Amino acid sequence: MVKTLEEAIAEVASLPDADQEQIGRRLLSHIEKLRRLREELDxxxxxxDAGxxxxxxxxxFIQQKTR
Structure with a gap:
């Protein structure tokens, strides 16, 4: 695991359970959004590549978005 992520997890571990749960849910949501974006980019x-x-x-594009 990356050192920064390990440090963040250690900090979160010192918080109350409710805060840990909320941070965990937000992190998982963010990861899922990144995963979907990666799939769309791929x-x-x-x-x-298929032409x-x-x-x-x-x-x-700008005209379409400003209508």
Whole structure:
């Protein structure tokens, strides 16, 4: 385990149980969000590798988002 994470866990261990539980839930939620993002990025990279990419226009994107 990375030293910084070990230090953080040691600090959390000194907190009351309720605080530990809340921090644990938040950490797991954050990890799950990162995992889903990684999956989406990998999916996009595979799509590009398979030649399924399309031309991207930043101007069109901005227009779509500001409508």
């Amino acid at each position: 999916k996009g990279a595979r799509s590009l 399924k990419g399309r031309k991207f226009s930043i101007e069109e």
